[in-house]
């Protein structure tokens with residue numbers, strides 16, 4: 001493992017205006033699409049939306065599809081509890097997101113880009129639309145055949161899941177599709193589609209600006225670059241912080257905790273709960289716990305039963321209801337911990353519930369149902385007394 | 390021609406007569422009417438050449454596309470964990486008392502509907518309240534009551 005000291009950085013929120021981004025874009029598109037994609041692969045950039053798929057490969061697969069129509073979609077549905085970085089990025093440095101989308105469009109051969117913005121962020125629309133109008137015009141002036149438009153969501157967490165997002169854009173219920181086919185083959189309108197997180201697209205613009213080597217200097221071998229973290233909970237520094245990837249959780253808690261940190265939920269409601277005794281051995285990054293950036297800090301005054309109860313309520317409400325393991329499983333997990341708490345069930349019932357969560361992991365249709373076991377098992381295993389008494 | 394019909398036709402004109410326009414059209418209606426009436430959904434089905442069941446199926450999936458009558462102002466308070474830790478319960482109680490309704494209800498004068506919401510994306514600045522499209526992060530109980538009272542005066 002590399003032992004360098006990982007630090008705070010300031011790349012993503014570095015000021016940038018539309019003209020500067022257009023400058024980066026016009027320079028980049030003088031190169032061949034293969035060269036650009038090779039640079040992105042070489043940079044080691046992985047998706048910042050949570051799943052961490054290598055961005056360059058995703059682009060390559062989509063480029064290789066033979067289709068006259070392809071799409072670039074920016075996933076700005078940001079619904080994971082504890083995540084609020086994409087809103088800040090779109091509020092402060094949106095042109096960099098547009099730039100990443102345009103470079104993607106050029107690289108894979110797409111002429112249309114869409115930003116799927118969650119309905120909760122509608123207040124950003126007037127400003128974003130104005131910026132887009134200017135940006136689209138500049139693209140045209142520079143003879144770059146690509147336009148970006150915004151589609152709004154309507155309050156459904158599941159629409160952040162890529163195939164549910166396509167369904168929603170097609171005017172349907174936001175119910176995830178079976179995979180394969182993957183979006184690179186059949187995404188929006190069943191055409192080859194690259195879908196990337198807001199932050200991933202900003203990283204593209206930055207990599208094209210400074211070159212992959214500069215980007216690689218940040219982070220560790222498995223987790224290249226920096227990452228925007230959304231820090232909340234019991235911390236004197238709640239807010240948005242850009243850090244190098246690959247940091248031990250202990251260092252993070254040292255910097256951001258309030259001195260009495262009991263647990264950190266890494267990766268939002270669908271992520272993992274790490275108790276104090278594991279801080280030292282936990283790496284924040286793809287070699288440890290990957291995260292879309294949500295870091296919720298809990299101190300010893302908090303009841304982990306309440307935390308788990310909140311998460312399960314969230315999943316029960318946001319499950320699309322399409323497949324039985326998730327629709328019924330979420331409800332039963334919630335009812336289950338309530339009945340153990342009330343003493344209607346013996347503590348050993350928690351083991352039955354864990355079996356249910358593990359069954360959901362292998363049988364649910366999409367990432368929502370599959371990941372409920374993450375918070376459930378990690379909280380039940382590490383804070384059993386708090387769940388029972 | 391009824392108002393709804395004109396509105397739907399305008400929206401279809403703007404967004405195009407395709408299935409892909411369904412969401413923007415429904416969102417446009419909700420923006421004006423605050424909810425989707427049966428008449429509105431039937432009109433959309435007709436104008437976009439879809440079955441009414443299809444339109445209702447999509448509409449009923451989304452939290453922000455209400456199919457029951459709502460007040461002129463929709464107040465949503467985030468109830469997810471970070472806001473829970475930062476006092477969303479007190480905020481909800483205060484707003485309930487000010488409006489004299491419970492969560493999920495609409496005031497008699499049809500000016501307000503009070504709802505809770507899942508994570509609104511302001512976990513570092515909770516509790517947070519969304520009134521229609523306007524967001525109020527790190528809001529105090531007192532400020533929330535003021536906002537609602539002011540809005541009540543200005544809503545006809």
Ligand SMILES: Cc1cc2nc3c(=O)[nH]c(=O)nc-3n(C[C@H](O)[C@H](O)[C@H](O)COP(=O)(O)O)c2cc1C
Pocket residue numbers: 046047048049050051052053055075076077078079080157158159160161162163195196197198200201366367368
């Ligand atoms: C339930 C669920 C919700 C998701 N929500 C989001 C989201 O809000 N934003 C996002 O970028 N990715 C979200 N994802 C991941 C996307 O499906 C997809 O992997 C991602 O947008 C790809 O972009 P990236 O490779 O740049 O990370 C979600 C996945 C699941 C299963």
Ligand code: SF4
Pocket residue numbers: 158175176318319320321322323324326327364365366367368369370
């Ligand atoms: S796992 Fe849950 S959210 Fe995903 S398809 Fe099944 S019911 Fe829907």
